Amino acid sequence: MAILPVRIYGDAVLRETARPLASIDGTISTLAANMFATLKRYQGLGLAAPQVGLAVRLFIMDASEVAGVGEPTVFINPEIIGTNGEAIYQEGCLSFPGVYFDVRRPRQIGVRYLDLDGREHTIEDNGVLGRIILHEYDHLEGRLFVDTLTEQDRRNVEAAMREKGIIPPAP
Numbered sequence: 001m002a003i004l005p006v007r008i009y010g011d012a013v014l015r016e017t018a019r020p021l022a023s024i025d026g027t028i029s030t031l032a033a034n035m036f037a038t039l040k041r042y043q044g045l046g047l048a049a050p051q052v053g054l055a056v057r058l059f060i061m062d063a064s065e066v067a068g069v070g071e072p073t074v075f076i077n078p079e080i081i082g083t084n085g086e087a088i089y090q091e092g093c094l095s096f097p098g099v100y101f102d103v104r105r106p107r108q109i110g111v112r113y114l115d116l117d118g119r120e121h122t123i124e125d126n127g128v129l130g131r132i133i134l135h136e137y138d139h140l141e142g143r144l145f146v147d148t149l150t151e152q153d154r155r156n157v158e159a160a161m162r163e164k165g166i167i168p169p170a171p
C-alpha cells in the first residue's frame with residue numbers, strides 16, 4: 001500500500017464533477033487500499049478520489065478508530081437517496097490542513113452505493129457517519145466545505161492557509 005499525495009485547496013481537480021466508474025477491477029481495489037493507507041496516515045475520517053487526483057465517483061470512510069463508529073467502507077457510484085432535518089457539526093478536510101469550522105447539513109441521510117465486489121448496499125445514518133458521507137459525496141460534485149461559508153469567512157480561511165504556507169500567496 002502507498003500513501004498518496006493529497007490535493008490541496010486550489011487544485012483544479014477538486015472542482016471537477018467526478019465521472020461514474022463503469023467497471024470495478026483490481027486497479028480500483030488498489031486505489032481504495034492506498035486511499036485507506038493515506039486516510040490513516042493523516043488521521044482523517046473520509047477521503048474522496050478527487051482528493052488524490054482522480055475525478056471518479058468513489059470515496060472511502062473510516063471512523064472506527066477516530067470516532068469509534070462504523071467500519072472501513074468503500075462507496076462506489078454513491079447516490080444520496082434521502083435527507084431529513086438539519087444539524088451543525090464541526091468539519092475538517094484533508095484538502096484543507098488545519099482548517100475546521102461548523103457546517104450545517106441534513107441530520108439524517110440515506111445513501112445507496114456499490115462495494116468493491118459490485119454489490120449494492122444502502123446505509124441510513126443520523127450521526128457522524130451520515131455527516132462524513134455528505135462531506136465526501138460533495139467532493140464528487142466538485143463542492144467543498146468552504147462553499148458553505150460566507151464570502152468573507154472563506155477569504156479568512158484562505159488568508160490563514162496562505163499565512164501557514166499551505167496554499168501559495170495571492171497573485
Ligand SMILES: [Zn+2]
Pocket residue numbers: 092093094095135136139
Ligand atoms: Zn473533504
